[in-house]
Amino acid sequence: MAAVEIDVEYVAQLARISLSGEEIQKFGAQFSQILGYIDKLRELDVDQVDPTAHADPRVNVMREDVVQSSLSQELALRNAPVKANGLFVVPKIVE
Amino acid sequence: MLNQLTIAELSSKLNSGTVSSREAAQACLDQIERVDGRLNAFISHDPADLLAQADAADRFRQEQGGNQGRPLLGIPIAVKDVIAVRGHPLNCGSKILGSYVSPYDATVIEKLRSAGALLFGRVNMDEFAMGSSTENSAFGVSRNPWDLDRTPGGSSGGSAVAVAADECLAGLGSDTGGSVRQPAAFCGCVGLKPSYGRVSRYGLVAYASSLDQIGPLTKSVRDAALMLEVISGADSKDSTCVPREVPKFTEGLNGSIRGMRLGVPREYMVGGLDPQVADAVRAALSELEKQGAEITEISLPHTEYAVATYYIVATAEASANLARFDGIRYGLRVDGADPAELYSRTRGAGFGTEVKRRVILGTYVLSSGYYDAYYLRAQKVRTLIRKDFAEAFERVDAIVTPTTPTAAFRIGEKSDDPLQMYLSDIYTLSCNLAGICGVSVPCGFTTNPRLPIGLQLLGKPFGEETLLRIANAYEQATGWHAAKPELS
Numbered sequence: 001m002a003a004v005e006i007d008v009e010y011v012a013q014l015a016r017i018s019l020s021g022e023e024i025q026k027f028g029a030q031f032s033q034i035l036g037y038i039d040k041l042r043e044l045d046v047d048q049v050d051p052t053a054h055a056d057p058r059v060n061v062m063r064e065d066v067v068q069s070s071l072s073q074e075l076a077l078r079n080a081p082v083k084a085n086g087l088f089v090v091p092k093i094v095e
Numbered sequence: 096m097l098n099q100l101t102i103a104e105l106s107s108k109l110n111s112g113t114v115s116s117r118e119a120a121q122a123c124l125d126q127i128e129r130v131d132g133r134l135n136a137f138i139s140h141d142p143a144d145l146l147a148q149a150d151a152a153d154r155f156r157q158e159q160g161g162n163q164g165r166p167l168l169g170i171p172i173a174v175k176d177v178i179a180v181r182g183h184p185l186n187c188g189s190k191i192l193g194s195y196v197s198p199y200d201a202t203v204i205e206k207l208r209s210a211g212a213l214l215f216g217r218v219n220m221d222e223f224a225m226g227s228s229t230e231n232s233a234f235g236v237s238r239n240p241w242d243l244d245r246t247p248g249g250s251s252g253g254s255a256v257a258v259a260a261d262e263c264l265a266g267l268g269s270d271t272g273g274s275v276r277q278p279a280a281f282c283g284c285v286g287l288k289p290s291y292g293r294v295s296r297y298g299l300v301a302y303a304s305s306l307d308q309i310g311p312l313t314k315s316v317r318d319a320a321l322m323l324e325v326i327s328g329a330d331s332k333d334s335t336c337v338p339r340e341v342p343k344f345t346e347g348l349n350g351s352i353r354g355m356r357l358g359v360p361r362e363y364m365v366g367g368l369d370p371q372v373a374d375a376v377r378a379a380l381s382e383l384e385k386q387g388a389e390i391t392e393i394s395l396p397h398t399e400y401a402v403a404t405y406y407i408v409a410t411a412e413a414s415a416n417l418a419r420f421d422g423i424r425y426g427l428r429v430d431g432a433d434p435a436e437l438y439s440r441t442r443g444a445g446f447g448t449e450v451k452r453r454v455i456l457g458t459y460v461l462s463s464g465y466y467d468a469y470y471l472r473a474q475k476v477r478t479l480i481r482k483d484f485a486e487a488f489e490r491v492d493a494i495v496t497p498t499t500p501t502a503a504f505r506i507g508e509k510s511d512d513p514l515q516m517y518l519s520d521i522y523t524l525s526c527n528l529a530g531i532c533g534v535s536v537p538c539g540f541t542t543n544p545r546l547p548i549g550l551q552l553l554g555k556p557f558g559e560e561t562l563l564r565i566a567n568a569y570e571q572a573t574g575w576h577a578a579k580p581e582l583s
Contacts, residue, residue, distance in 0.1 A: 006459055015414060015458040016421070016435065017451055018443030027452060033514050034456065038403040041472050044479070051474030052481055054305050054335070055291045055530020056556065061334035075198040079425035088423055091434050 006031050098122035098261045099579070102170050102318040105264060109169050110162060116169025119264070120149035120213060123171045127262045130582045133243060136256035138176055138234045139184060140216035145171065148213040155211070166321060168211030173263035175254050176217040177224055178309065179298040180204050187300050188222040188232040188250075191445025192426040201298020202333065203267065203309050203326040210325045218266060219253030222447045223417065224274055224302045226250050227519055230510050231449040238506070239281060240580040242544050245503040248278030254312045255282035260582060265322060266312040271302050272405055273498075273523025275310040276535035280498035280549020283537045283578060285566070286312045287319045288523075290556045291530035292337035294323075295330035303412035304335075306405075306527040315576055316536060316567040320344035323559060339557065347560050352568045353387030355561070358491035362398040363522060369501040375539035375548040376497050379569060383495070386568055393491060395483040398525065400476050402517055405524040407460050407473035414457030420445065452513060477528050484529040488555045493565055496522050498535040498549030522551060532559050536566045537575040547578075 008028045012019050019027070073086055082089040097105060097119040108114045124142050131137055152169035162168040174180055177187050179197035181204075186192045204214060221231040229237040229252025237252045239245040240260040247256045251268030255278035258266045268275040270288040279286025287310045294309050301307060311322035324345060329338035359380065364373060384390050422428035422441030429444045431437035446454070460469035487494060499522060509516040526533040531553055538550035550569070554562035570576050 008455065011459045011462065012451075012455050013439070014462060015455050016418075016438040016442055017446065017454060018439040019451070023448075023451070027455065030452065030513055031456065031459070034406065034517075037514055038407060038469070040403050041400060041407075041476055044397075044400065044476060046472060046475035046479070049475040049478050051471055052477040053474060055481065055528070056335070056337065058292075058335065058337070063331050071198060078198060079193075079195045081193070081422060081426065081428035090423055091431065091437055093434060 006035065096122055096261070098126045098264070100264065101315045102167065102264050102313065102321055103315065105170060106166070109156065116149040116152040116213065117146060119169065120145050120171050123263050126260070130260050131262060133238060134240055134256050134260055135235050135237045136218055136253045136260065136262055137173070138186065138188070138217045138219050138253070145213060145215040148215070152211060152213060162211060165209070165211030167207060167325060169213065170211070170264050171213045171215055172207060173216045173218045173254060173257045173266045174204070174214055175251050175266065175268050176220050177269055177300045178204065178267055180214055184217055185300070186217065186233070187224070188220040188234060189445065189447065189450070190233045190427060191420050191442070195426055199298065202295035202330045204298060206326050206328070216257070216263070218257050221250035221252070222450050223300070223413070224250040224269055224271055225413070225449050225453050227273070227277060227516055228504070228506070228510065229253060229278070230506065231447055233447060236506055239503050240582055241283065241546050242503065244505055245546070246281070246506050248281035248503060250274040251312060252278045255279055255284055255286070258282070258284045258312045258314060259580060261579070265314070265318055268310055268312050269299055270308055270310050270527065271306045271409060272527050273520045275312060276498050276523050276533055276549065276551060277520065279312050279535045281503040281547065283547030283580070284312055284314060285316055285319045285534065285536050285576060286310065287323060287534045288526060288532060289323060289327065289559060290532040292335055293327050293532070293557065293559070295333040295336040297330055297332035301416040303409040304416060305412060306409060316534070316563055316570045317345060317348060319534065320348055320563045342560050344560060344563055347564055348567045350564050351387065352383065352565050355388045355493070355565065356491040357383060357388050357390050357565070358393035358487055358494045359390060360395045360398065360494060360496060361392050362395055363496045367500050368497060369541070371541045372497050372499070372501060372548050376495070376550060379538045379550045380495060382572055383565070383569060386572065388565070391491065393487045393494065395487060395525070397476065397479045397483050401480060401525045401528060402521055404473045404476045404480065405520070405528060406456070406517055407469050408477060408528070410453045410457030411461050411470050412457070414454045414461060417450070417454050449513070480525055481529045484525070484531055492561055494553040496551045496553065498522060498551040502541045502546035502548055526553055531556050532562055534562055534566050536570055537578070538573070539575055540578070
């Protein structure tokens, strides 16, 4: 197994997850172990193999274009952590 | 005790009018009261709601003079905390959903309601179905009813415990890499993973969308067949759900298995397999042979790559699916100066360790510069794994394997070693990668301690009829499924 170093802090930031220092350290060691194991896949020659995204691929699945009822505004907002005037409240995005 | 019956047994009593659904529901509630403090199968349940549903079922039966073709009328079924039931809480075993209440029913729930089922409780699970032991739950670990120091398996551990301990008649779980079959094996019940596309995923909180399927956990193969009959079928709300006719799975169940060809993959009966599990599987093969099945050795040469492939594909899909838990539209919110900080803080506080680990790993394997080396390569190996099965199914009607390499492991035994935990799923993962169907049935016990062992049968895509017939023939001949844990 080749040791794989990953920049945990950077990838966690891409994933939008804040981590404690302890987590960063623990995950770092665990990821090297897991990615070291995953390196097994390099043993296989897959140059001529097509990738599988889905076991039972179906394309262009359509239904009739008819108007149907959907979730009401009230139900859609029921679980919102912060709401006002029928809207989700979010932090300021543009200056 | 009515709570100990199978669905088929209780239905026949309800139909003959000797008992009521209310009595059955009350028996489940009494059992929960008696044992769940020790087992922790249920995150929550609403006794008044269950009894109201039972009364409605009793009234319907009385007014209509029968069940009017509703095969599950008055049957209490427990629901894994990852499937939406209108008006019920939904937490996925996580803190991040806060006090979320489902605004709609999953398609399987609609179907079960139409069949008359009483849907109750939120049963425990590994957070977002990520785990093999139900230790990764924000609501505490669930315990194996055969040995309280051991895990019930996972991620549908709560469903398996609730069924094995007779707290319900049957349970719903979800299976992404073995999450129905492995806990069924550990707890001594039947667990079915339908072919990908057989059952709608609408209302199932997504973990890895190309692998997830909802499946039943039951006390008999017949019950699993009945549940599958009810929950299967095309759905305009899930484009991956295949529009093909749903067979009457219960009707072909008692047919002979004479002349059926069963394959045993040589790659499965090797290192890491507990000798007691291997013996139980060999004994099961003899029984199937006695009934006229032909046993042949087959090869699934890419088996050793399944774990690595799975943990790339599943974590990559999870990293995308779980992006929706960002503190904006529902659940927990931890404020920040800008949206990015709000997301990070919310997810840092709301997700548990294993979920963080998998989302970050999934982000890494999809990230710029690593996509080809990890994700694309894993998708290609997935093709090879699918081909292994397609070639095997040209020679055999079903594949027979252990469900797990060992019986239930101890609580805490693998929780600090994610790779060891992942490797314990070696026999169940390939089924999801290939999109085929699989079922685990009880096939004996280890000695010292006495723990259930699971036999896994794998079938062709949409080959559940054959699979269930073999499973039923085995179960009826051996009766392992009828054993009950002693919970004084």
